[in-house]
Structure formats: structure tokens, C-alpha cells
Amino acid sequence: MEIVGFKSFADRTKIEFDQGVTAVVGPNGSxxxxxxxxxxxxxxxxxxxxxxxxxxxxxxxxxxxxRRAMNFAEVTAYFDNSDHYLAGHDDxxxxxxxxxxxxxxxxxxxxxxxxxxxxxxxxxxxxxxxGRDSLSIISQGRxxxxxxxxxxxxxxxxxxxxxVLKYKSRRNETESK
Ligand code: ATP
Ligand code: MG
Numbered sequence: 060m061e062i063v064g065f066k067s068f069a070d071r072t073k074i075e076f077d078q079g080v081t082a083v084v085g086p087n088g089s090x091x092x093x094x095x096x097x098x099x100x101x102x103x104x105x106x107x108x109x110x111x112x113x114x115x116x117x118x119x120x121x122x123x124x125x126r127r128a129m130n131f132a133e134v135t136a137y138f139d140n141s142d143h144y145l146a147g148h149d150d151x152x153x154x155x156x157x158x159x160x161x162x163x164x165x166x167x168x169x170x171x172x173x174x175x176x177x178x179x180x181x182x183x184x185x186x187x188x189x190g191r192d193s194l195s196i197i198s199q200g201r202x203x204x205x206x207x208x209x210x211x212x213x214x215x216x217x218x219x220x221x222x223v224l225k226y227k228s229r230r231n232e233t234e235s236k
Contacts, residue, residue, distance in 0.1 A: 060136050064129040065100070066093040069120045099196055101134040101158045102189065103168075103180050116162050133159040145183060156180060186222040194220060 063071040067090040074094060083091045096110045100118060107115045122128035135157035143149045151171070160166040168175050170183070188195050194216065205216060218224050 060094075060098065060101075060134065062094070062097045062134050064120045064132040065097045065118055065134050066090065066120065066132075068093065068097070069123075069126055069129060095196060095198075097134045098136065101136045101156055102184065102196075103158075103177050105177075115160060115166075116164065119160065119162060131159055131161045133157060145187065147183070154183075156183075185228065186219070186225045188220070 060074045060076070061071060062068040062074070083094060085091055092111075096104075096118075100110060104110060107113060107117060110118055112118055119132040120126075120129040135155060138145065138154045138156075139152075140148055140154045141152045143151075145151075145154050148154050148171075155169075155171055157169045158166065159169075168177055168180055170179055205213065208216075215224075218227065
């Protein structure tokens with residue numbers, strides 16, 4: 060991943076997630092959760108609250124005593140697709156997505172260097188286990204909500220895990236035409 064201007068990451072920061080387990084350690088307030096949130100964000104998170112903010116531009120580096128605030132945030136995620144798992148990208152060994160947001164609210168998503176819609180990213184990750192609402196990122200609060208949620212909500216979690224959401228969303232689309 061590459062993060063610039065997102066929350067505490069003013070400097071362009073590269074983080075590599077190799078095979079196996081990666082643990083991020085550091086003192087309180089050093090930005091560990093911000094890394095996870097940057098991933099959630101580039102995957103399409105639309106709720107500022109889920110990112111501990113009031114409005115989306117709150118994710119942009121807001122400055123410190125020594126450093127001026129920035130006017131945009133950008134996160135890029137590089138996915139190893141050498142197993143050609145991602146739908147529609149069978150011939151690409153790497154799939155790159157990025158998201159950029161300016162203070163004035165302008166924003167853009169890119170897929171392999173081309174502008175795309177948030178919806179394209181949704182489609183890309185639907186049923187891969189990687190989507191915005193998937194189980195690949197579980198926050199502290201979410202664990203509780205899985206146990207406490209209503210049966211329908213819990214069902215949605217199982218549907219994502221079972222990989223049937225794609226068909227459901229296509230059906231809804233067809234029905235609405
Ligand atoms: P803990 O161990 O307590 O969970 P952490 O390593 O997860 O800490 P984070 O919550 O990721 O820490 O980082 C919090 C820090 O990020 C705070 O110092 C906060 O000031 C900073 N921060 C959050 N949003 C911004 C922003 N928009 N601009 C600059 N700094 C920010
Ligand atoms: Mg934290």
C-alpha cells in the first residue's frame with residue numbers, strides 16, 4: 060500500500076504486506092489503526108463515522124505544530140493477482156486501485172490507472188472476501204455486532220462469506236430494469 064496525506068501519514072508511506080502474518084506494533088496514537096482505515100477507505104468506505112471522523116475530508120492530514128495541513132489524501136493498494144483471481148482481470152498479475160480526496164470534496168477512484176466509479180470497485184471485490192463490508196477487515200466493534208446483530212444482518216454476513224452476494228446484486232439490478 061501507499062499512503063499520502065491520509066490521517067497521520069503526511070509523508071508518502073509504503074507498507075508491504077508479505078505472505079504470512081504481518082503485525083503492526085507501535086505506541087498509542089502512532090497510526091496503527093489509521094493503516095487499517097486507509098485500506099478500508101481505498102476499498103470504498105463511504106462512512107466517515109466508520110473512519111472515526113465527522114465528515115469525509117477529516118481523513119486528510121490536518122497538520123501539526125511543525126507541519127501544514129495537506130489538501131488531499133491518497134491511498135493506493137496494489138493487489139497481487141498472479142493467481143488471476145480478480146474477476147475481469149484474468150490477464151493481469153497486479154491490480155491497482157486508488158482513491159484521492161480533496162478538501163473541497165472532489166474525489167476520484169482509479170482502477171489500474173484509469174478513473175472508475177466506486178461501483179466498479181464494488182463489483183471487483185464482491186464475493187472476494189475483500190469488499191468494503193466484508194469480513195476481511197474486522198474492527199473491534201464489529202466483532203460484537205456480529206454476535207448481537209439481527210438474523211437478517213447476520214445472514215448478509217454469511218452470504219458474503221458464501222459468495223452469493225454477486226448473484227443477488229445482479230438479480231436486483233435485473234429486476235429493477
Ligand atoms: P492505539 O494503540 O491507541 O490504538 P493507534 O496506533 O491505532 O493507537 P491511530 O488511532 O491509528 O493510533 O492514530 C491516531 C493518531 O492519528 C492521533 O495522533 C491523531 O491525531 C492522528 N490523526 C487522525 N486523523 C488525523 C488527521 N486528519 N491529520 C493528522 N493526524 C491525524
Ligand atoms: Mg488503534
